[in-house]
Amino acid sequence: MLANRWRRVGKWVPLATFLAVGLTGCGFLEGPQSMVQPAGPVAQDQLQLIGSSFWIMVEIFLVVATVLVLAIIRFRERPGQRGLPPQTEGDNRLELLWTIVPFLLLALLAVGTVKQSFSLSASPATKNALPIKVVGHQFWWSVQYPTYNNLTTANEIHIPVGQKVLLELTSTDVLHAFWVPRLGGKTDLVPGKTNYMWIEADQPGIYRGQCAEFCGTAHADMRLVIDAQTPQQFAAWTQAMLHPQSTPTSALAQQGMIDFAKAGCSGCHTIAGTNFEGQVGPNLTDLTGRLMIAGNLVPNTPANLAAWIRDPQAVKPGALMPNLHLPENEIRAIVAYLESLR
Ligand SMILES: [Cu+2]
Structure with missing residues (x-):
C-alpha cells in the first residue's frame, strides 16, 4: 500500500525536476519573458483588457459564491422538516436580473475587445511604421528590413524605441508563432501567407520571446530577441549593417x-x-x-x-x-x- 503510494509520487519526480530546471535555467538572457510586465502600448492595452475581464469574472465569482453560501445556510434542512420546502419559480424580477446583468457585463467586454481589435490591427497600409519582415524557419528567425536596402539578420530584431514597427510575418516551412510577451500577443507565421502585427517598445532594452506554435523537435529552442535601441543606436546599427567589414585580416x-x-x-x-x-x-x-x-x-x-x-x-x-x-x-x-x- 505504502509502496504503491510512493510509486505514485515517484511518477511526478521527472516532471518536478523538469520544472525546477526549466524555471531556474533560463538565465542566459536578462529580463522576464512576461505578459504582466508590458513594455509597450500593444502589450499594455492587451493586459488592460485581460485585467478588466479578469476582475469582472472575480466579481461574478464573489457574488455567486456568496449567494450560494447564504442559500446553503438559510435554506438548509431543519430537524423535523418534511417534504420539499416552498418552491420559487417564474419570478419575473429575478429572471430579468440574471438576464440583464450578464448581458451588460458581456457588452462591456465586447466594446473593449472590438475597440482594441481595431486599434491593434495592422496591414501594409499601417502608417508611420518601420516595416520588418520576419520569416519563420525550423528553428530560427530570419529578419529583413525592406526600407534599409533589405539588410538581413537573424534571431535578433533591432528596433528603435518609441517607433511603431510593422511586422510582416510568414514562414518557409511549417506553422510558427511570433511571441514577445512584453511587447504584444502572439501572431502565427503561416507558409504562403503574410500576417501583420505592430509592436512598439517604450524603453531601450532586450525583450525575450520565442516561437509559440509547436514546429518540430527544436521548437522549444526557437528563441527570439528584440533589441530595442535608442534612435541613434539603431541608426548606427543599420549603417554598420549596410557597410559590413567582411574582409578578414589575420x-x-x-x-x-x-x-x-x-x-x-x-x-x-x-x-x-x-x-x-x-x-x-x-x-x-x-x-x-x-x-x-x-x-x-x-x-x-x-x-x-x-x-x-x-x-x-x-x-x-x-x-x-x-x-x-x-x-x-x-x-x-x-x-x-x-x-x-x-
Ligand atoms: Cu517555430
Missing part, C-alpha cells in the same frame, strides 16, 4: 574564410560583402554583434561557436544544420573568420 581568419567556402557553409549562409549567398540558414553578417547563437540558445562565445560547428545537434537537438565532421584546425579557423566579421 592569417587564421583568412584561412577560415577559405575553409568556410570549402566546407560548404556558404551553400546555406549569406555574409554580406562576400560572395557567400546561401539562403537556407541564418545570415551571418552581424554574427559578432549577436548576444546568442543557435537560435538564441547559448551565449555567443568562440567556445560555443566552435561547439556548435563541431556538432550542432549536441548543442540543439533537432537542429537542421548538418554535422560536417570538420577537423579541429578548420573549426578554429572558421570561428576566427566569423569572429572577425564586423
Whole structure:
C-alpha cells in the first residue's frame, strides 16, 4: 500500500525536476519573458483588457459564491422538516436580473475587445511604421528590413524605441508563432501567407520571446530577441549593417574564410560583402554583434561557436544544420573568420 503510494509520487519526480530546471535555467538572457510586465502600448492595452475581464469574472465569482453560501445556510434542512420546502419559480424580477446583468457585463467586454481589435490591427497600409519582415524557419528567425536596402539578420530584431514597427510575418516551412510577451500577443507565421502585427517598445532594452506554435523537435529552442535601441543606436546599427567589414585580416581568419567556402557553409549562409549567398540558414553578417547563437540558445562565445560547428545537434537537438565532421584546425579557423566579421 505504502509502496504503491510512493510509486505514485515517484511518477511526478521527472516532471518536478523538469520544472525546477526549466524555471531556474533560463538565465542566459536578462529580463522576464512576461505578459504582466508590458513594455509597450500593444502589450499594455492587451493586459488592460485581460485585467478588466479578469476582475469582472472575480466579481461574478464573489457574488455567486456568496449567494450560494447564504442559500446553503438559510435554506438548509431543519430537524423535523418534511417534504420539499416552498418552491420559487417564474419570478419575473429575478429572471430579468440574471438576464440583464450578464448581458451588460458581456457588452462591456465586447466594446473593449472590438475597440482594441481595431486599434491593434495592422496591414501594409499601417502608417508611420518601420516595416520588418520576419520569416519563420525550423528553428530560427530570419529578419529583413525592406526600407534599409533589405539588410538581413537573424534571431535578433533591432528596433528603435518609441517607433511603431510593422511586422510582416510568414514562414518557409511549417506553422510558427511570433511571441514577445512584453511587447504584444502572439501572431502565427503561416507558409504562403503574410500576417501583420505592430509592436512598439517604450524603453531601450532586450525583450525575450520565442516561437509559440509547436514546429518540430527544436521548437522549444526557437528563441527570439528584440533589441530595442535608442534612435541613434539603431541608426548606427543599420549603417554598420549596410557597410559590413567582411574582409578578414589575420592569417587564421583568412584561412577560415577559405575553409568556410570549402566546407560548404556558404551553400546555406549569406555574409554580406562576400560572395557567400546561401539562403537556407541564418545570415551571418552581424554574427559578432549577436548576444546568442543557435537560435538564441547559448551565449555567443568562440567556445560555443566552435561547439556548435563541431556538432550542432549536441548543442540543439533537432537542429537542421548538418554535422560536417570538420577537423579541429578548420573549426578554429572558421570561428576566427566569423569572429572577425564586423
Ligand atoms: Cu517555430
